[in-house]
Amino acid sequence: MCLAIPGLIRSIESRYDGMVRIAKVQFGGITKEASLEMVPAAKEGDYVLVHVGVAISIVNEEEARKTFEYLEQIGEIDELIEHTQI
Amino acid sequence: MKYLSEYRDADIVAQYMDEIARTATRPWTIMEVCGGQTHSLVKNGLLQMLPDNVRMVHGPGCPVCVTPLYQIDKAVHLAENHGVILCSYGDMLRVPGSKHSLLESKAAGADVRILYSPLEAVKIAQENPTKEVVFFAVGFETTAPANALSVLHAQRAGVKNYSILTSHVLVPPAIEAVMNDDDSFIQGFLAAGHVCAIMGVSEYYPLSEKYKIPLVVTGFEPVDLVQGILMVVRQLEKGEHKLENQYSRIVHPEGNHEARKILEQVFEVSDREWRGIGNIPMSGYELRSEFSAYDANIKFDVNIEKVSESPDCIAGLVLKGIKKPHECPQFGKKCTPQSPLGAPMVSSEGACAAYYHFSNMLETIEEI
Numbered sequence: 001m002c003l004a005i006p007g008l009i010r011s012i013e014s015r016y017d018g019m020v021r022i023a024k025v026q027f028g029g030i031t032k033e034a035s036l037e038m039v040p041a042a043k044e045g046d047y048v049l050v051h052v053g054v055a056i057s058i059v060n061e062e063e064a065r066k067t068f069e070y071l072e073q074i075g076e077i078d079e080l081i082e083h084t085q086i
Numbered sequence: 087m088k089y090l091s092e093y094r095d096a097d098i099v100a101q102y103m104d105e106i107a108r109t110a111t112r113p114w115t116i117m118e119v120c121g122g123q124t125h126s127l128v129k130n131g132l133l134q135m136l137p138d139n140v141r142m143v144h145g146p147g148c149p150v151c152v153t154p155l156y157q158i159d160k161a162v163h164l165a166e167n168h169g170v171i172l173c174s175y176g177d178m179l180r181v182p183g184s185k186h187s188l189l190e191s192k193a194a195g196a197d198v199r200i201l202y203s204p205l206e207a208v209k210i211a212q213e214n215p216t217k218e219v220v221f222f223a224v225g226f227e228t229t230a231p232a233n234a235l236s237v238l239h240a241q242r243a244g245v246k247n248y249s250i251l252t253s254h255v256l257v258p259p260a261i262e263a264v265m266n267d268d269d270s271f272i273q274g275f276l277a278a279g280h281v282c283a284i285m286g287v288s289e290y291y292p293l294s295e296k297y298k299i300p301l302v303v304t305g306f307e308p309v310d311l312v313q314g315i316l317m318v319v320r321q322l323e324k325g326e327h328k329l330e331n332q333y334s335r336i337v338h339p340e341g342n343h344e345a346r347k348i349l350e351q352v353f354e355v356s357d358r359e360w361r362g363i364g365n366i367p368m369s370g371y372e373l374r375s376e377f378s379a380y381d382a383n384i385k386f387d388v389n390i391e392k393v394s395e396s397p398d399c400i401a402g403l404v405l406k407g408i409k410k411p412h413e414c415p416q417f418g419k420k421c422t423p424q425s426p427l428g429a430p431m432v433s434s435e436g437a438c439a440a441y442y443h444f445s446n447m448l449e450t451i452e453e454i
C-alpha cells in the first residue's frame with residue numbers, strides 16, 4: 001500500500017464547485033482517478049507519482065517510464081489491477 | 087517473476103555492489119526504515135549481493151505491521167456490531183485481530199471493502215446515505231495526506247455519514263525509538279524516500295546530530311537502494327554523520343507544501359502505540375477537534391479491551407531490527423502468510439512476509 005506509481009494525466013475535471021481538481025491518470029493499460037490537490041501545477045500531459053489516489057509529485061517522462069517499467073517487472077502493478085477489479 | 091539479473095540496471099547495481107565492497111573496510115549495520123525498501127531489497131536479491139561486512143536490518147516502516155491489535159479489534163467491532171461499511175487498504179483487512187481479521191468478518195457477512203484510495207470511501211458514503219462509512223486510516227506520512235484529504239472532501243460535499251479510524255504513524259520518532267533501545271546496534275539509516283517527498287528532510291538533521299548517525303534519504307528501486315547504502319558506508323568509513331539525499335529527483339528539501347498544509351489543517355501530532363514496540367511519544371496523527379464529526383473514535387462508542395499479543399510472536403524485536411524474521415522460532419512453522427501469528431507476516435511490506443515469499447534466498451541471507 002505504500003507504493004507510489006507514476007502515470008500520465010489524460011484529462012482534468014473540477015469537482016466540489018471547482019474546489020478540487022481530479023485527473024484521469026493512465027498507468028500502462030489502466031486508467032484511474034487521482035486528486036491533484038497536492039500538485040497544483042500539474043496539467044494535462046504531465047506525469048505524476050500517485051499514491052492511494054492522490055498525486056504527490058510531478059515527475060519527468062523518463063523517470064516515470066523507468067519507474068513504471070521496474071514496478072511492472074517485479075509485479076507490483078498487479079496490486080493496482082486487482083483493486084480496479086473489485 | 088523476473089530476477090534482478092534480467093534488468094537493464096543489473097550492471098549498474100553490480101558496479102555499486104563492487105564499490106560498496108571496496109569501500110567497506112569494517113563491519114557496518116544499516117537499517118532501512120521503510121517496508122517498501124525491505125520488500126525491494128529482499129525481492130531483488132540485493133541482500134545476498136552485499137559484502138559480508140555490510141549488514142542490512144529491517145525497520146518498523148510497515149504501517150500495517152505496527153497498527154495495534156486493539157485498533158484492529160475496534161475496526162472488526164465496528165464492522166460486525168455497528169452495521170457500518172468498513173473500508174481500508176487490502177493488507178489491513180488481512181491482519182489478524184485478537185479474534186479474527188476484517189476479511190474474516192467480511193466472510194461472515196459484514197460489509198467490509200478493500201479500497202485503493204480513501205477518496206473512494208467518501209463516494210461510497212455519498213452513494214449510501216443511510217449507512218455509516220468508516221475508513222480505517224493507517225499509514226506513514228506518505229499516506230496521511232490522502233486520508234486527511236478524504237475528510238476534507240467529505241466536509242466540502244456535506245457528507246455526514248463518513249468517518250475515519252486513524253492509526254497514523256510517523257517515521258522520525260520511530261527512528262528515535264529504535265536508537266534509544268539499549269539493544270540497538272544500528273550505525274546508519276536509509277530514510278524513506280516517499281515519506282520525505284511529503285515532509286521534506288528538515289526533521290532528520292537533528293536526528294543525525296543527536297545520535298551521530300549517517301542518514302540517507304533513499305528511493306526504493308534497486309539502483310536507488312545500492313546508491314543509498316554506498317552513501318551511508320562512505321560516511322561511516324570517514325567517521326561522518328550527515329544527512330544526504332540520494333532521491334533528490336523526487337524529494338525536495340522542503341517536501342510537498344500543499345500536502346503539509348493539508349496535514350496541518352486536519353491532524354495534530356499525538357502519542358501513538360505501535361504494535362510490537364509500545365507507546366512512542368508524539369509519533370502519530372489524530373484528527374483535530376474541529377474534525378471530530380469525522381472521527382470514528384468519537385462517533386462510535388467502542389470500548390475495546392486491550393488484549394496482549396501472542397507470546398510466540400517476536401515482532402517487536404523484528405521491527406526494531408534486533409532479530410531477523412527467520413530467527414523467530416515460529417517463522418515458517420506456526421507462522422506463515424496463510425496463517426500469520428503476527429502482522430509482519432501479513433503485509434507484503436512486512437519483513438517476515440518478505441523473507442517467507444523469497445525463502446529461496448534464505449540460505450544465503452542466513453549467512454549474512
Ligand code: SF4
Pocket residue numbers: 398399400401404411414415416417418421422426427428429430431438
Ligand atoms: S515470523 Fe511470525 S511469529 Fe515470528 S515475528 Fe514474524 S510475524 Fe511474529
